[in-house]
Amino acid sequence: xxxxxxxxxxxxxxxxxxxxxxxxxxxxxxxxxxxxxxxxxxxxxxxxxxxxxxxxxxxxxxxxxxxxxxxxxxxxxxxxx
Numbered sequence: 676x677x678x679x680x681x682x683x684x685x686x687x688x689x690x691x692x693x694x695x696x697x698x699x700x701x702x703x704x705x706x707x708x709x710x711x712x713x714x715x716x717x718x719x720x721x722x723x724x725x726x727x728x729x730x731x732x733x734x735x736x737x738x739x740x741x742x743x744x745x746x747x748x749x750x751x752x753x754x755x756x
Contacts, residue, residue, distance in 0.1 A: 681729040690732055
């Protein structure tokens, strides 16, 4: 198990931009806000020490990689022969 690296909203946005996923500050805030059922689009949590939203870097990147793999698996394979 790798050592966790917790990111705040801006650091998470920067980590995603390194992958070519450019999000505005508002888009990141919306992903971290809770909906009417108390759920978030991304698994941010409130740090008990500094009371700021945090997310594990590996978790954030894994979510995007998992979505990419799912999209690739569901794509129609074209037979070009």
